[in-house]
Amino acid sequence: MIAVAEEFNFAEREKYWQQRWQQVGLDRAEDESEKENYYALEMFPYPSGRLHMGHVRVYSIGDVMARYKRMQGYNVLHPMGWDAFGLPAENAAREHGNIHPKKWTWDNIKAMKKQMRSLGLSYDWEREVTTASPDYYNWTQWFFLQMLKNDLAYRKEADVNWCPSCDTVLANEQVVDGACERCDSEVEKRQLEQWFLKITDYADQLLDDHKLLDKWPERVKMMQKNWIGRSEGTMIRFPVPATGDEIEVFTTRPDTVFGATYMVLAPEHPLVEEFMELSRREEELQDFIEQVSQQEEQERTSPESEKIGIDTGVKALNPLSGEEIPIFIANYVLMGYGTGAIMAVPAHDQRDYDFAVKYDIQVRQVIEPEGDEDWDVKARDEAYEEYGVLINSDKYSGMDSAAAFDKIARDLEEGGLGQRETNFRLRDWLISRQRYWGAPIPVVYCEDCGIVPVPEEELPVELPEKVDLTHGGESPLKKVEDFVRTDCPECGGQARRETDTMDTFVDSSWYFLRYTDADNEEQAVTREKADSWMPVDIYIGGVEHAILHLLYARFFTKVARDLGLTEADEPFDHYLAQGMVLKDGAKMSKSKGNVVDPLNTLEKYGADATRLFILFAAPPEKDLEWSDRGIEGLQRFVNRVWRVVADNLEEVREVLTAGAAQDEKQADFAAESEIETESEIEAESQAENEAAKESGIEIEGEADDGTNEKFEIEAEELASGGRELYRKLHETIQRVTVDLEERQNFNTAISALMELTNEIYQYLDEEDKVNYQLLAEVFHKELLLLAPFAPHVTEELWYRLGGEFSIHQQDWPDYEEEALEKEELEIVIQVNGKVRDRMMISAESSREEMEDKALQQDKIQEYIDGREVKKVIVVPEKLVNLVV
């Protein structure tokens, strides 16, 4: 009699297996392999030092995919690294005094790595990358130099976003509703000279290549689409006779050009000054501009705020009609979009309409809805913004909007008065940061030579360690004399280094490429290795990065492709946007005091139960509500599996060894009482595997041909209860496989495994004569199916059943079609669409047989009650519906 513990001793055994996996290097990806490659990746974390539930969720999802694909025979790359540059390290140093950001970061990495190990995550740690390490940022800087060389990086003075709390500028993407994305402080505008990356050069591709991303959530593509904001239109030049200038405007509605009754310049428009001098109302204009500039950015750009403006008194000519129209300056036109000037068409733009009414400007309707000649904008007191048919538009009258759009654009082009153009909302990416803990921007400033890139062979430009981090609005590096003072690489004269560092989003824009060749000291990545792995097969992470990281990473991949580093157009073939982990309906946060610490959970319930719960509680893309009760349920499930195997261990092992010469050791082992220590397990494990080999016993997965060895089970020979269990097993294999492969619905996969477990209990409960041959197969396959989700308990039970180490290197089970077939089916019988009865029929029944049998049911006859059956719908294998 084997005395096996009632419950899985996760505290001891999880740790044991984690060590063993690590020793053996189970999770390493091969650079070259006969197997097909599969790249599973989760967004790497900022090393805060503590894992939170959100991490547990992403990494559990990724780990299931990686383990599943390994079992399916792929050579899986599943790496992990650290997005290690960034503000928290620097802030920690400032707040706690003497902890250097480097030490802080590396200590945190160590701590988090340990926590990840305790979750049983199967990473190839030999490819670990740390963005704050010179080995890595060497290549981040190299990327920057390539971009500089290819006119994709440039320096310019611009009105930029400044976060007063983070003491640095921010990219547009990092400003949310006028506030800093990181710290929520209100963002200010500052005129500064900064470094930009020309993401706008790739705007079209970033948008158009969404069509390659059919395995991305629609909403993420939508968000990016909104962010890029492409609009097709026409650039039109309006001459200003008084000064000889031209005002260039962008419009998406050239078909309304005859309705342009005035023009508007943004107060910051370069022509404003000139017009002001020309105008007799210079002072008034000056006051107005002053007034607008004092408006808060938020207020200024809100559609609700009042539109105010002033007539400059200067006139422009409509290039098509020749009409003279007034030029206004108004707050509702922004310098940051288009040309900072518009042609205003009050009849067909609500904003212009409101403004025109307020300042008593002519409203001229030039479009009417097709087939409605009585439509009157003025009578309706509302702009008509739809397309339609042109009126009051000279030779274009009578054309529809689309035709007029083309014709007018062509005529403008011919006349040299304008041209078709595409405008984007997307702005270039500002990457300068006035912070210490980031990759230095590798350029120097020479009085004679100007901006000079640091030669590639001098990379990396290393961050100096000694630095004073108390700072006020300038990079701390500025005060590090040794760093700043350098020689010009071109003329050898005195020069100073750039002291700003790069946005950390630059670091994370290419790390997935580096994993493919993490130790390369000569190159950022080798083409061959990159191409063998890229694109990432599945990328998992939070949707909060939809337009930050994900857009930047796509941009960098396209740049890398154009530099010849990879042939991949896109970094991530499939993006799984995982939802947040909530507690009491809200995001976990210290301020709300609703944080559940994964470390406590791991200690209390173990890694397997934690992983299972977080995968079971909701489908991955939805938000998940944390529940302490819920995780107890999953721990119960782990123990149910444990117990049912443990309780039948002896009998099942006997079946597995039957027919083979009973080896002494093996017999001993089978009779062994509970195994306690790790070393014993180790020794036993080896002895066991050898014994198994000697005696010629093969457990599935060990078979020579690499396929699952079939148990000698014939469905027909099974007693009815056994047949049901056998069918359930194969149904479960099918369900779990489909759920993982096609839908990544881990919740339903786990519930299928729960059902199978329930079925096993039921079988053991009801059957007088248990078929241990069958049970052996069910146990083996259930453990294989459960292994990606709960790697520890399955490894332990696999081992106890005499399986070869490791379960994670076995083949994924196949299901057999024949096993799924049922001899009898339950058919629903409906009368007028309502379920009235059920019947059992043989699986081969024809439609006619089904119909006949349904009509024979007493109960059905009662419902039909002598009425005529008008129509019969038969759905094979499902139902019969009688319409009376």
Add this chain to the structure above:
RNA sequence: GCCGAAGUGGCGGAACUGGCAGACGCGCCGGAUUCAAAAUCCGGUGGGCGCGAGUCUGUGUGGGUUCGAAUCCCACCUUCGGCACCA
């Protein structure tokens, strides 16, 4: 304002192309085991009516298509997300 997603028991969630609504889990109720409890095992559990076999009703609301709708169509309500004087 524009665009998008989602509304199913007390709760988390199932239901694949229209075919038994509520799988699985939590919670709750009952039973077994126990001196007792915990743990475990077995059974029940959308709502109404009925002692009962039953029966009516039910997937945000209102309509429609269909033999049949959680699923498809139209309108509306609510929640969440993105964009927003973007010309």
